Amino acid sequence: MSKIRIACPNCGNTGEVDESHRGRRALCNRCNTTFVIEAPVAELSGQAL
Ligand SMILES: [Zn+2]
Secondary structure, three states, X not given: OOEEEEEOOOOOOEEXXXXXXXXXXXXXXXXXXXXXXXXXXXXXXXXXX
């Protein structure tokens, strides 16, 4: 399982979640904003889309 990088749309706080969480909601631990986890901001694994 690989991790994807996410960023809070409200405060910009970044974090990593498991790729399987894509499409689910995440809770920012800084501002408590709930947002949908979308495609990774930066793909570090080198996989083609
Ligand atoms: Zn936030």
